[in-house]
Amino acid sequence: MNLLPHVVNGVALGVLFGLLALGFMLIVGVMEVINLAHGSLFALGAYLAMEIISPRWLGAAGEGFLALPLALRYGLALVLAPLLVGVLGMGLERAVRRTYGKKAEYGLLLTFGAALVLEEAIRIVWGPGEQNLPVPDSVNGGFVVGDLIYSRYRFFAAALGIVLMALVWVFLERTPYGARVKAGAHDSEMVRALGINISRLRVFVFAFGAALAAIAGIILTPIWGLRPHVGVDAVIPAFLIIVLGGVGSFWGAVIAGQLVGITVGITGGFAAEWSMMSMYLLLIFVLTFRARGLLGKKSALEA
Amino acid sequence: MNNHQVTRGMQFTGAVVLSIALLAGASCKKSSSGGDGAKPPIVIGITADASGQYAASGDSDRRGVLMAIAEFNAKGGVLGRPIKWVHLDTETTPATGSRVAERLIKQDKVAFLVGAMSSGVANAISQVAQKYGVIYLNTNSSSPSESGENCHRVKFVWDGNGNNFAQASVKGAIGKFGKKWLLITNDYGWGHDTSNGTRKLVTKNGGTIVGEILVPQGTRDFSATLLKIQQYSPDVVAAAVGGDDLKAMRAQVGQMKLGSKYAWINNQQDWPDVYGLPRTDLFGVFGTTWYHGFDLPGVKEFVARYQKENADSKIKTPGNVFYNGYWATRSLLEAVEKAKTTNNVAVIKELEQWKIPAKDRMQDHDAYMNPKDHQLQQTVYLASANLDSTNPDDLFKIVSNTAPGEVEDKDSEAKCKLEAYEATPAYEP
Numbered sequence: 001m002n003l004l005p006h007v008v009n010g011v012a013l014g015v016l017f018g019l020l021a022l023g024f025m026l027i028v029g030v031m032e033v034i035n036l037a038h039g040s041l042f043a044l045g046a047y048l049a050m051e052i053i054s055p056r057w058l059g060a061a062g063e064g065f066l067a068l069p070l071a072l073r074y075g076l077a078l079v080l081a082p083l084l085v086g087v088l089g090m091g092l093e094r095a096v097r098r099t100y101g102k103k104a105e106y107g108l109l110l111t112f113g114a115a116l117v118l119e120e121a122i123r124i125v126w127g128p129g130e131q132n133l134p135v136p137d138s139v140n141g142g143f144v145v146g147d148l149i150y151s152r153y154r155f156f157a158a159a160l161g162i163v164l165m166a167l168v169w170v171f172l173e174r175t176p177y178g179a180r181v182k183a184g185a186h187d188s189e190m191v192r193a194l195g196i197n198i199s200r201l202r203v204f205v206f207a208f209g210a211a212l213a214a215i216a217g218i219i220l221t222p223i224w225g226l227r228p229h230v231g232v233d234a235v236i237p238a239f240l241i242i243v244l245g246g247v248g249s250f251w252g253a254v255i256a257g258q259l260v261g262i263t264v265g266i267t268g269g270f271a272a273e274w275s276m277m278s279m280y281l282l283l284i285f286v287l288t289f290r291a292r293g294l295l296g297k298k299s300a301l302e303a
Numbered sequence: 304m305n306n307h308q309v310t311r312g313m314q315f316t317g318a319v320v321l322s323i324a325l326l327a328g329a330s331c332k333k334s335s336s337g338g339d340g341a342k343p344p345i346v347i348g349i350t351a352d353a354s355g356q357y358a359a360s361g362d363s364d365r366r367g368v369l370m371a372i373a374e375f376n377a378k379g380g381v382l383g384r385p386i387k388w389v390h391l392d393t394e395t396t397p398a399t400g401s402r403v404a405e406r407l408i409k410q411d412k413v414a415f416l417v418g419a420m421s422s423g424v425a426n427a428i429s430q431v432a433q434k435y436g437v438i439y440l441n442t443n444s445s446s447p448s449e450s451g452e453n454c455h456r457v458k459f460v461w462d463g464n465g466n467n468f469a470q471a472s473v474k475g476a477i478g479k480f481g482k483k484w485l486l487i488t489n490d491y492g493w494g495h496d497t498s499n500g501t502r503k504l505v506t507k508n509g510g511t512i513v514g515e516i517l518v519p520q521g522t523r524d525f526s527a528t529l530l531k532i533q534q535y536s537p538d539v540v541a542a543a544v545g546g547d548d549l550k551a552m553r554a555q556v557g558q559m560k561l562g563s564k565y566a567w568i569n570n571q572q573d574w575p576d577v578y579g580l581p582r583t584d585l586f587g588v589f590g591t592t593w594y595h596g597f598d599l600p601g602v603k604e605f606v607a608r609y610q611k612e613n614a615d616s617k618i619k620t621p622g623n624v625f626y627n628g629y630w631a632t633r634s635l636l637e638a639v640e641k642a643k644t645t646n647n648v649a650v651i652k653e654l655e656q657w658k659i660p661a662k663d664r665m666q667d668h669d670a671y672m673n674p675k676d677h678q679l680q681q682t683v684y685l686a687s688a689n690l691d692s693t694n695p696d697d698l699f700k701i702v703s704n705t706a707p708g709e710v711e712d713k714d715s716e717a718k719c720k721l722e723a724y725e726a727t728p729a730y731e732p
Contacts, residue, residue, distance in 0.1 A: 002534065009526045127617025128359040129578055130550050135558075142559040148533050151559045154526060222558065224523040225550040229358065233523050233547075273490050273517035275527065300368025 002256045005148055007262060007268035012158040014261020016220060019161035019252045021236055021241035022168060023212030029248025030185040030205045032094055033107040038213050039231025042116035045214020046221040046230070047126055049077035050133045071136035078218055082211035089210025093203050115231065123228040131226040133218070164215060165254060172250060182204055185248060237279065244283050246296025255294055257280055284294045310316025330490065332672075339579055344387040345380070345645060345732065347372065347632070348413030350403055350428055351680075352443075356546035357420035359575040360624045363674075364443050365390060366613055366629025367416050367621075373612065375636050389413060390525045395546075397427035401433070404431035404439075414645055414732035415440070417632055421546075422446030422453075422493040429458040434672045436647050436685055437727035440631040443624050445571055446493035447500055450678035451715030453459065456722040457647065460678040461631040462623075465497025465543060465570050466712040468590035471683045472568050474502040476588070480566035481538025486515040487528065487552075494518070498571055500714065505528075505541075513537050520554075525552045528560060540567045550576060553584045562586025566710035572624020572686075577698060585688035585698060593626040593666065594699050601665045617652055620696045630664065646732040668706040676719035680707035 014245040022040075027035045053073045068242070092114055099106035139156040144147035172178035183191045184201050192198045216234070224230060241260055245252025260279045268275040286294065335673050349368050352361030372386050380386050389411045391403040400423075407413045416432055416439040419425035420678075425444040432439035434457040445462045452484065454460075477484075481684055484505045488498040494517075500513050516528050516537050532540060544552055560583075567587025577585055595606050609621040621629075637652040639645055655674035661682075664670050670681040682704050689700040 005530050005534075006527055009530060013526060015526055128362050128616055129575055130359065130580055132580055132584075134581075140558060142561070148530060149559055149561065149564075151526065151529075153558050161368065182314055203369070223555060225547065225554045227359065227547065227550070229354065233521070264524065265527055268524070269531055272528060272531070273519055276519040 003269075006265050009150075009259065010262035010265020010271075012154055012213060012261070013265050014160040014258035015161040015165075016154075016223075016257075017241055017261050018254045018255075018257025019164060019212075020216045020220065021245070021257060022148070022165065023209040023216065024235075024238040025242045025245075025248060025250065025253040026212065027206060027209035028169075028242060030181055030201060031093075031096075032104075033099070033111065034239070035206075035209065036105070036108060036111040036235060037114040037118060038209075039235030040115040040122075041085050041089065041213040041216035041231075041245040042220075042234040043122060043226075043228065043231040044088070044118055045081050045211075045217035046133055046213050046226050047122055047131070048214070048217045049074075050131060050226065052061075052077040052080050054136060063163050069136075070203070071138060074134070074136050079217060083215040085214035085243045086207040086211035089207040090203050092210065093206035094143050096206070097202075112274065115235075119231060126228070128228060135222045145284045151223075153222060155221065160219055162211075168212070169250060177204075186248060217219050240279060240283055242293075244286055244293055246293030248297075249293070249295040252293055253297035259294075261284060305360075311357070314542045334396065335655070342380075342384045344385045345382075345415075346411060346413045347386060347388045348404075348407035348411060348416045349388055349390040349418045350400065350424075351390065351394050351628070352418055352420050352424070353390075354393045356548075357395045357575070357653050358441065360420045360546075360573050361393075361395075361418070362616075363575045363618065363622060364418050364420060364628040366609075366616065367625040367630075368632045370608065370612055370625075371629045371632035371636065374633070377563070377613035377617040381636050382643065382645070386636070393418075393424050394429070395424060398582065400427040401431055404428045408432075408435050408437055409516040410477075411438070412732065415635060417635070418442055418628065419444040422449055422496075423491060424493070425449055425458075426453045427502035429453065429455045429686070432457045433722065433727065436730035438647055438650055438730075440635060442631045443573070445497075446498040447712055447715045448492055448718075449641055450673075450676040450712065451496070451575050451718035452717075454676050454719035454721055456677075456724065456727045457636075458677055459632075459672065460676075461627045463571065463592045463681060463683050463710075464592065465493065465677065466478070466500035466714060467683050467710045468570050468685075469497065469501045469541075469619060470710040471590060471703070472507050472588060472685055473501060473510075474713040475703075476539055477510045478504065478544040478567050479654050483513050483536075483538040484510050485513050485532060485537035485540050487532075487540060487542040488515055488517050489543055489548055492634035493545060494543045498541070500712075501541045501543070501568075503714075509545075510539075518548060520546075522548050523551045525555045528552070529555060531561060532561070532565070534610060539563060539568055541568045542587075543570050543707070545570075546576070553580070553586070555692050557581070557584040560685060574620075574668050575618060577626055578618050578622065579695065581690045582690055582698065588685050588702060591623050591684050591686055591699065593623045594686065594701060595620040595622065595698060596699065597665060597701070599665050599667070600662055605665060609693045610678070611690045630659075634659065635643075635657060648724050648727065651724075651727075667704045669708065669713050673711070673716065676713070677714075677721070678712065680711060682707060684708050 054230045076164045139153050241256045245256030264280050267278040393400040396405040406618040418443045422444040422562040423443040423637040429439050437719050439458045441460045443462050445464045447464045447466045448462045486498045488494040569587050569589035642649040642653045657672040659670045661669045668682040684704050685702040
């Protein structure tokens, strides 16, 4: 009986981890760029959402907006902030474009530089201290199951995560545009030869990945707290999950998110001091037996 | 989507590039004061965190140090020498702390080192400082080990420590809330030292420790911890969790409204960590050494000075971290003036006898340096969230104040073995 609450908690946590890795997975899978700015885009999404929910900078003009219910403003932020970050993602893709076809280090350095710039910009605009991203009262508080209280917001966030993952899956697997994205990841030269504008496709994918990072930020920062360097907390598990799941694999990211969530949840309950380390041990364990990750494609290095 | 060219080689390269970039970044994050005086300046090396877990507090710490320096420069410096400063980011990382301290001493030729938030970083810096004989002020790290087993002749500790706060709170809390205590401990030096102090006091006062949950540094998800707390069902939860970990825990406790379900005894809450947060996140009783809302002489003027000189800060009122940075630096410079020299042993001897009247320090009781462990003994306050106010700056309600003599940390004093004066290298910048 003591185990079950931690497993349930781990499953919910796993969905959030999966959501965190989704945008990262998309950009790596299609663009072959490890986007180290993923964490900063995650943080920026949350900060922009905070500004949309409470636009104090509007002064008296914003009072009418502030009178609207928080749930409405939150919903609006959940749409607008990712769009804004998506536009920024398009700009970032323009910069990254120069590194296509070159060694991977160029893309890495560029996105790492972008991450530093973004984090510093956040610090300048919003200060180094802790901020608060408010969530509607209807999803705040706890609910009782047996003798235990669970966070209502956490399960709301997990449900939202499942919906988003389903939408991404439908987009990739059931739409012509998704088919182009996948084809672009498989063989970009062939896709170009077939008359599809691969450059535009890449801009779209980068923007989409950035927007997903922003959504993850909006959903997760009410749990983790919001500060300029919160992106560092996001980028490391996101990277770990895509490597564990197999780089570029949608289902790999989802399954790896679940595995990490359940592992962290159970160790958190029974050997809390190992809870952070457990995800890295899991990674070592899986990669020892399956170097390409759970659902990664076999590489030329493997026999 | 499964076909791609990202290999483990690329991932490894990524990690290497990241490490190099971080190192390069650290070495570039330097700022300093300019200008030349007629006499050679006294240079203070500021070792406050500008990134990492304690970045926000490090910023406040640095501002406090700078305000004290500005005050002395306005009246002509110290011993007729202008005071300059160099700041390097210690990144809340002990290894960086050591490197930064070495560089400040050997390359920038600083006279003193000032600044700390993390006990690990402070310990690393002080080992380097002791090697060269450079006086180091640990302004804001509150681990008992800093004035205990990790004490040094050159190091002076200016914050109240975990044992001071525990002594101020444990006895009263057992009587008021109950005997079943659960410890939540950040799994590093400060957390363990603080929880061990609490454990001893709880046991001594007839309470029982029903369990201890260790929280690794960097934890962002506390759901498993919160479930365990409920499974233990304690009367009191004593949390020794700091920095960003505390912020994440607080947000999650507030979200589940568990703050009112148990009696929470939190250790010190640093002002930069709570500033701007909703009051619901500020649950339980917690410690502090200073609050801008004190009705004591000099407080209003101090706040006004802070606001004038820190108009660019997002934190509109000074807190305990700023206060400690300011007072540590001010006391050091006053000690140099009194010693009439920058010779390290002479200044150390002054600081070991340092006393600050309550009216100057804007606290309820006089403060004094303990010469046996180099920790400043000062008034310890307990506070809770001020739910009667909506003013974003008026966050605390002071519950009690305890005179320094009643909360002395005898355990740390017993563990502290200061190096002999003769064993400390002479240093006269």
